[in-house]
Amino acid sequence: RGCSGALAAFDAERGEGRAFDRADRVAELIFGRHVPRLDAVGLSRTLGLLRDRYFSRLDASFAPATAELETSIARLFVVTAVKARRKDKIAELFEAEGERLVAAGGDNEWHRWFAVPYVKRPGSDPKFAPYFEDKWADAVVASARNFLSTTFAAAPEPAMLKFGAARRERNRLAERVAALERELAGMREQKRSLVSKSVSASASKRVDASRKEGKNAKNVSASSVASDESASAYELPPPPPASVPSRDAFRTNGLTFKRQDAFSFHAPGRPVTHARFAPNGALVASAGDDGAVRVWSVAERDDDDDDDSSGVDDVVIASLHVGERAVGALAWDVASASRKENGNGDFSAGGVLYVGTRDASIRAWDVGERAVVADAAGDESFPHCEDLRCSPCGRWIARSAATRDPWAMLESKTSGEKTSKPRRSPLGRVEVWDAVTFAQTSSLPLGPAAPCAHELAFNHNGKMLACACADGEIRLFDVNAGRLVAKWRAHPKGHAATSVAFSNDNERVFGVGTDGVVAEWSLRRLRGLLSTVDVRETCGVDTRTRLALDPSGRAVALTSAVANGAVAAPERMRNDENAFSGTNEEVDGTPTGGLPRRGGFSVSLPGSGAAARCVDWHPTKSAVLAGCVDGACMLTTLEMSS
Known part of the structure; x- marks a missing residue:
C-alpha cells in the first residue's frame, strides 16, 4: 500500500x-x-x-x-x-x-x-x-x-530549446559573407576589365586618327601614351588635394597621418551635427540637419591596400528619422553596451542609443530591435537640448537644456556676413534622469544667472558631472547629492566654455572655449593649471569648438571652422604656483584674471577642408571621427610617438 x-x-x-x-x-x-x-x-x-x-x-x-x-x-x-x-x-x-x-x-x-x-x-x-x-x-x-x-x-524561450541556434545563425551568416565576398571580387574584376577595354579602345582610335593624318610612329606613340593617361584620369579621378600640413610636419610634432576614409550616409550639403563611437568602437551613431539618425559599422582595411574599391566596409545597421534640424544630442548607453559584450549577444548588432531632441524630449532607441523603447519629455520651458550624456554605471542620464538654441546664426552688423558667435546666452538647465524609470529626478543648481551648459561630461564612475558653461566657467557637481562641488573660470570674461572632458585616470579635466585655447587642469588641486595650447589658427575663434580626448590622455581632437578637424597636444606646464593664480575659485570664491597661452602644438586634419561640426575619438585606437558641414563623416587614423 x-x-x-x-x-x-x-x-x-x-x-x-x-x-x-x-x-x-x-x-x-x-x-x-x-x-x-x-x-x-x-x-x-x-x-x-x-x-x-x-x-x-x-x-x-x-x-x-x-x-x-x-x-x-x-x-x-x-x-x-x-x-x-x-x-x-x-x-x-x-x-x-x-x-x-x-x-x-x-x-x-x-x-x-x-x-x-x-x-x-x-x-x-x-x-x-x-x-x-x-x-x-x-x-x-x-x-x-x-x-x-x-x-x-x-x-x-528556455535556454535548452535554443541549443545550437546561435551556432547555426553564425554559420549561415558566414556563408552569406563568403558569397558576398565572391560576388564583390567578381565585380572588381569586371570593373578592371571594362576600364582596360575602354583605355585600349580610346588609344586605338587616337592611333588610327594619327596615321590617317600622316604622323610618324614617334608621334603616334606619344599620342597613345597621352590617350592612356587621359582615359585613366577620366575613369578613375584622383582625390582632391588636401590643403593641410605635410606629413613631415605631422612627424615633427610626434604625429603621423596614416590614412583617411570618408563616409556619406546623410544628405549631401547638409551638416553632420553629431557623430559618436559606440563604447567598444564597433559602431558609429551619426545625425545631421536632414533629421536622420544612422548607426553604421566600420571595418578598417589594411594600410597597404591601395584599391579604393576595397577601402572601408561600411554597413548601415539602423536608421531613425526624428525630424529636420530636430536632433539636439546623441549618447550611447554604456551599461547596455557592457551587457551586450558580456552576454550571448554581439554588440555589433546594436545597443541602446539616447536621442535628445529640440522639443524637450529624450528617446531611447534600441538599435538591435530597431525600435524606440522609451520616450519622455523634460521641462517644456527649456525645449532645446544642448547636450546629452549617460553615466558609465548606466544609472543616470544628464540633459543640458536651454530656452533656445544659443548658437543660432546671426547677421553681423558690420560686415553683413553670418557668424557663429553666440548672442546673449539663453537660460540653461541641467536635468538628471533615472535611466531605469526613464523619468527626471532632479535639476542641478547653475546659479542665479542660470547660464547654458554647452557640454557635459561624467567621470569614470558617474558620481561627478562637469559642465562647460556659457559664462566661461566649468562647474563640477556631485550627481548623487545634487549639489555644486566646485567651479572656476576657465576662459576670460566674454568667452564661453564650449567643451569639457575627464581624463581616464580621473585626475585631470580638459576644456576649450570660444577664445581658442585648450587647457588642462588638475582635479587634485583645482588652482593647478597643467597645460594649455593655442588652437585659434587650426580651429578658429568665436566658434563652438568641441573636443574629444585621446584615451591615453596625450592629445585632444577638436572641431574646426576651417578644416576637417584638428588634433592638439598641450605642453605640460611647470609646477608654478603663480602660473594661474586667481583664475580658479571655490564655490564661494570670485573669479579673476585670464588664461595664459603656452606651448604645445595644433595641426589640422587632412581632407576636403569642409568645417567639422562634431568630433569623437575611438575608445581603443588612435582614430578620430569628424562630422563635416558637407554631409560626410571623416575617419582619420593617426600614429602618435611616445
Missing part, C-alpha cells in the same frame, strides 16, 4: 508538470481539479510553480495583474469551499497562502475574508454576495485563461 500511494502521488505530480507546457492545461488543472476538489495544497503548489516559471520572468509592469489573478483564484476557492461547507479547506488555503495574499492585497482587503468561515450565511451578506454569483466565477475563469495565454506567449 505504501508503494501504491507513492506511485499515485508521483503520477499526480508528473501530470501537473506536463500541464505547464500549455496555458489551457494549466487553466484546466486549476479550475477543473484543484478548485472543484478543494485541493488547497495542490492549488498552492501550482500557483508557486507559475510564479517561479513564468510570472518571475515577466516585465515588472505585469506584477499588478499577476497579483490580481492569484487573489481572484483564492477568492473562488474560498467561495467554493463555503458552498460545500468545508471550513477546514478554507483554513488550509489561508495557512498556505495567507501571508502572501495579505502582502499582495493589504490588510484592509483580506481581513474580512479571513472571517468568512465564521459568517453564518456569507452568500446573503452584501459584502460577499457578488462573489457567490455564477457570472463572477465564469468571468474569473475566462480572464485567467486569457491572461495565462498572454503570459505563456510573452515568456522567454
Whole structure:
C-alpha cells in the first residue's frame, strides 16, 4: 500500500508538470481539479510553480495583474469551499497562502475574508454576495485563461530549446559573407576589365586618327601614351588635394597621418551635427540637419591596400528619422553596451542609443530591435537640448537644456556676413534622469544667472558631472547629492566654455572655449593649471569648438571652422604656483584674471577642408571621427610617438 500511494502521488505530480507546457492545461488543472476538489495544497503548489516559471520572468509592469489573478483564484476557492461547507479547506488555503495574499492585497482587503468561515450565511451578506454569483466565477475563469495565454506567449524561450541556434545563425551568416565576398571580387574584376577595354579602345582610335593624318610612329606613340593617361584620369579621378600640413610636419610634432576614409550616409550639403563611437568602437551613431539618425559599422582595411574599391566596409545597421534640424544630442548607453559584450549577444548588432531632441524630449532607441523603447519629455520651458550624456554605471542620464538654441546664426552688423558667435546666452538647465524609470529626478543648481551648459561630461564612475558653461566657467557637481562641488573660470570674461572632458585616470579635466585655447587642469588641486595650447589658427575663434580626448590622455581632437578637424597636444606646464593664480575659485570664491597661452602644438586634419561640426575619438585606437558641414563623416587614423 505504501508503494501504491507513492506511485499515485508521483503520477499526480508528473501530470501537473506536463500541464505547464500549455496555458489551457494549466487553466484546466486549476479550475477543473484543484478548485472543484478543494485541493488547497495542490492549488498552492501550482500557483508557486507559475510564479517561479513564468510570472518571475515577466516585465515588472505585469506584477499588478499577476497579483490580481492569484487573489481572484483564492477568492473562488474560498467561495467554493463555503458552498460545500468545508471550513477546514478554507483554513488550509489561508495557512498556505495567507501571508502572501495579505502582502499582495493589504490588510484592509483580506481581513474580512479571513472571517468568512465564521459568517453564518456569507452568500446573503452584501459584502460577499457578488462573489457567490455564477457570472463572477465564469468571468474569473475566462480572464485567467486569457491572461495565462498572454503570459505563456510573452515568456522567454528556455535556454535548452535554443541549443545550437546561435551556432547555426553564425554559420549561415558566414556563408552569406563568403558569397558576398565572391560576388564583390567578381565585380572588381569586371570593373578592371571594362576600364582596360575602354583605355585600349580610346588609344586605338587616337592611333588610327594619327596615321590617317600622316604622323610618324614617334608621334603616334606619344599620342597613345597621352590617350592612356587621359582615359585613366577620366575613369578613375584622383582625390582632391588636401590643403593641410605635410606629413613631415605631422612627424615633427610626434604625429603621423596614416590614412583617411570618408563616409556619406546623410544628405549631401547638409551638416553632420553629431557623430559618436559606440563604447567598444564597433559602431558609429551619426545625425545631421536632414533629421536622420544612422548607426553604421566600420571595418578598417589594411594600410597597404591601395584599391579604393576595397577601402572601408561600411554597413548601415539602423536608421531613425526624428525630424529636420530636430536632433539636439546623441549618447550611447554604456551599461547596455557592457551587457551586450558580456552576454550571448554581439554588440555589433546594436545597443541602446539616447536621442535628445529640440522639443524637450529624450528617446531611447534600441538599435538591435530597431525600435524606440522609451520616450519622455523634460521641462517644456527649456525645449532645446544642448547636450546629452549617460553615466558609465548606466544609472543616470544628464540633459543640458536651454530656452533656445544659443548658437543660432546671426547677421553681423558690420560686415553683413553670418557668424557663429553666440548672442546673449539663453537660460540653461541641467536635468538628471533615472535611466531605469526613464523619468527626471532632479535639476542641478547653475546659479542665479542660470547660464547654458554647452557640454557635459561624467567621470569614470558617474558620481561627478562637469559642465562647460556659457559664462566661461566649468562647474563640477556631485550627481548623487545634487549639489555644486566646485567651479572656476576657465576662459576670460566674454568667452564661453564650449567643451569639457575627464581624463581616464580621473585626475585631470580638459576644456576649450570660444577664445581658442585648450587647457588642462588638475582635479587634485583645482588652482593647478597643467597645460594649455593655442588652437585659434587650426580651429578658429568665436566658434563652438568641441573636443574629444585621446584615451591615453596625450592629445585632444577638436572641431574646426576651417578644416576637417584638428588634433592638439598641450605642453605640460611647470609646477608654478603663480602660473594661474586667481583664475580658479571655490564655490564661494570670485573669479579673476585670464588664461595664459603656452606651448604645445595644433595641426589640422587632412581632407576636403569642409568645417567639422562634431568630433569623437575611438575608445581603443588612435582614430578620430569628424562630422563635416558637407554631409560626410571623416575617419582619420593617426600614429602618435611616445
